[in-house]
Amino acid sequence: MMKYADEEPTEDYLFKIVLIGDSAVGKSNLLARYARNEFYPNSKSTIGVEFQTQTMEIDGKEIKAQIWDTAGQERFRAVTSAYYRGAVGALVVYDISRRQTFENITRWLDELHAYSDMSVVTVLVGNKADLKDAREVSTEEGTALAEAQNLCFVETSALDSTNVQLAFQTLVKEIYNVLSRKVFFYQEQRPDGKLSNGKTVILQEKDVDSAGAPTRKY
């Protein structure tokens, strides 16, 4: 774990984030819009996994978000078992113009909880908000589900860029906040200040990393 930190000493944090949701809800395009400001009206379906990293700054700290994208069909998640491992954040995406994708959200949340090895900050994303005439899921329904499940919620459009940055930034900030609280708590518990030396906290491994930082159940 420390190897990573040694190699890239400028990053303060590395967050692994997963994109999940039914096939063709626009996961890959959300990522393309966020990471490269691109959009493909007809992009190929994702097979296996792909990922991108994006760096941002919060409180003067550099944070690298490693965002994982995968195929929507169930078959692929079993084989890419490492997909959920170490994830600290998730964007659970549905398509506001296809009701079925919204109805499957609970299934995706169940899976996320079943496979991830730590608590995961989750943002519910209703994508394709530009398809106003074809809307099948109202904003209120999205909000209600998010409240019931205790998630953040945002409607996005990868096509016209609406809220895409916001969705990812909200997620990263929320992870950072949760982590800061935990770190604070941890330092309170252990006043030896060990953490202030090793600033790098990588939320990747199940167990406490070699810097002694808490990486689990923050």
Added chain:
Amino acid sequence: MATDKVQEIDKIKGVPDWLNSSVWSSRPSNSSFNRRFDVSDIPWGNAGAQVVLQGSASAVVRDPLQENIVNVVDERSSRGGADSGLNKQEDISICEGNMANKASIQSKCERSDEDARETLLKSDESLSEKYYSSVSDQINDPLSDSWAAPALDLPSIAGHSSPPQFSNLNFKRTSSVDARRSQFYSEISKKVIYLAELQRLASQGIPDVEGLRATVWKLLFGYLPRNRELWESELQKKRSQYAAFKEELLVNPSEVTRRMDEAIGRCIDNDGDNGSGMLRRLEITHGEHPLSLGKSSVWNQFFQDTETTEQIERDVKRTHPDMHFFSGDSGSAIANQEALKRILLIFAKLNPGIRYVQGMNEVVAPLFYVFKTDPDKSNAANAEADTFFCFVELLSDFRDHFCQQLDNSIVGIRSTISNLTALLKRHDEELWRHLEATTKVNPQFYAFRWITLLLTQEFNFPDCLRIWDSLLSNSDGPL
């Protein structure tokens, strides 16, 4: 049995010496194959292994996959033989109720018997020589069209060396294309085609002329019989069989119930019950009512299929969005998409154990493109049926990769990826170490797509066709 093996392998993870062990192969010795793939032996001067890796896509592709095949297929050929009934049983239970596949397995077995006999006739030594000579042919005299186009677009792997270089290969592209074409024609115009020779020719690339690739691929799949005289009758048989599949499997349920009603109606008519002037109550059987929960209900089946159909539709729409052949609003693109959808849906219905898995659209696309663009009008018109059967044939070799239940079995995707990793270690230890130890990249993250899609998403389309020439001409199947 299979899971035990995998567990055993898991235990010794990272020590892929097991590749040579009897766990994987009933072959007594791997030595000839070691030689066959020891690139440092190949005599092309100072260029060395780098050229293989960077310059020659087919060599890169062939090596790992081919040897992969050796391992997987050793097993399979024993399936065909009498000594191991187990795998065969597995095979058949997976696709129970699947006529097309049963037939293809049968023909597979027959073919692998044949192949086994053919292989027995040759010593391993001659096999390895064949390999050398075919590679050096390519280097010295790159005859095929695609070799002349240096647009191989090889994915560069971070930390590894430079981009493709062809400068030291000295291409001379003269009338060799013609010579090559006539070689093919003389081969396929024989009364009975000698498959091994055709495979040898095709593995070096099939010239892009006059629908040659379509014919050769059909022969390589065994879809066209080796005896030319049987071509016409065989094609006719298969094409009408496909028409029957369409008729049987793609009819919507209201049509089915309408036909039932008609049949019932006719009975009533015969009873002379028609003159009362009252509207007749439709006698829909309980099982066939749209709200029936019965599993056998045509409607229930229909709703179940809807999900598959929608998934297929979404993916077909996203197949090669950059090609007018597959994508856009033109009449032909739409017709082509419809054909792809039907092929995939019929396959899904005939293979309830696998159904449709994302990515199958990518695998079916090259076949359909090649067959549809055949200048022979009758072949082009029947491209859909031909594609279907060749797709079934192609998937019979590696459909296990698409099957989630087999992920951890010896025929599943994980074990194939392990094979690939072991091969990489053997042939390019530096790269292997870089991936395995330095960057700790899980091979699943890159190899999964390579293998399940037979490299179709890794290269541009014309290069894929060229790569498939080699993949399909491997007598042991593509994987």
